[in-house]
Amino acid sequence: MTHLRRVLREREAAGxxxxxxxxxxxxxxxxxxxxxxxxxxxxxxxxxxxxxxGAYTPDGxxxxxxxxxxxxxxxITSGDVQQFIGMAKLDYNADIALxxxxxxxxxxxxxxxxxxxxxxxxxxxxxxxxNGAALQVLHSNA
Numbered sequence: 001m002t003h004l005r006r007v008l009r010e011r012e013a014a015g016x017x018x019x020x021x022x023x024x025x026x027x028x029x030x031x032x033x034x035x036x037x038x039x040x041x042x043x044x045x046x047x048x049x050x051x052x053x054g055a056y057t058p059d060g061x062x063x064x065x066x067x068x069x070x071x072x073x074x075x076i077t078s079g080d081v082q083q084f085i086g087m088a089k090l091d092y093n094a095d096i097a098l099x100x101x102x103x104x105x106x107x108x109x110x111x112x113x114x115x116x117x118x119x120x121x122x123x124x125x126x127x128x129x130x131n132g133a134a135l136q137v138l139h140s141n142a
Contacts, residue, residue, distance in 0.1 A: 017127050020102060021072065028069045029053060032100055035129055036063070039138050052087075057096065057138055064094035068101040072123060076101045078108040085116045096137055100126060 023031060033044050033053050041055040041063060053065040066084045068076060081099060088097035099113065100121040113120040119137045121129065129135050 017102075017123070017130065020069075020126070020130060023069065025067075025069055028102075029067050032065060032067050035135075036065070036138070039134055041138060054092070061095035062093065063096040063098060063138070064088040064092045065098040065100060068099070068103075070101060070103045072103050074103045076103060076105040076109050076120070076122070078106065078112045081105075081109045081112045081116075081118060081120070085112075085118060088118070089116070098135075098137070102126065 020028065020031065029046050033046050033055075036044050036053065036055045040058045042058070044053060044055040046053050053063075053067070055063045055065070057063060064087070066088065068080065070076075076099065084097065084099050088094040097116075097118045098121055099118055101123065103123055105113070105120050105122045110120055110122075112118075119135075121135070125135075
């Protein structure tokens with residue numbers, strides 16, 4: 001029954017930023033894991049507590065995901081990105097590093113993410129992904 005409730009909640013949340021905003025951190029991390037699975041990733045694991053998810057693309061690249069659920073008025077700063085770079089690239093040797101947030105990133109945070117090959121999934125991109133758009137980095141080995 002718990003599995004059925006989770007599946008129904010995930011389907012309801014797909015396409016609704018309001019539903020994502022209302023999720024607690026555990027629900028949000030499970031939903032992001034579901035989006036990864038929906039897009040063909042396998043061996044998806046949620047570590048809990050830290051907001052981290054690990055997965056592999058269909059072509060075998062290692063993905064590390066950090067989720068940050070904040071109010072839409074908040075921002076992701078360069079310090080947030082810096083911490084994630086160390087964890088994803090150095091600790092977990094990620095081929096793909098996704099920093100997923102329910103809020104926007106500052107300009108400096110975006111520039112830092114680009115410089116260090118981190119995919120910044122800001123609120124707008126998260127909304128598109130949640131609405132069914134493919135997250136391109138998961139599908140191309142570019």
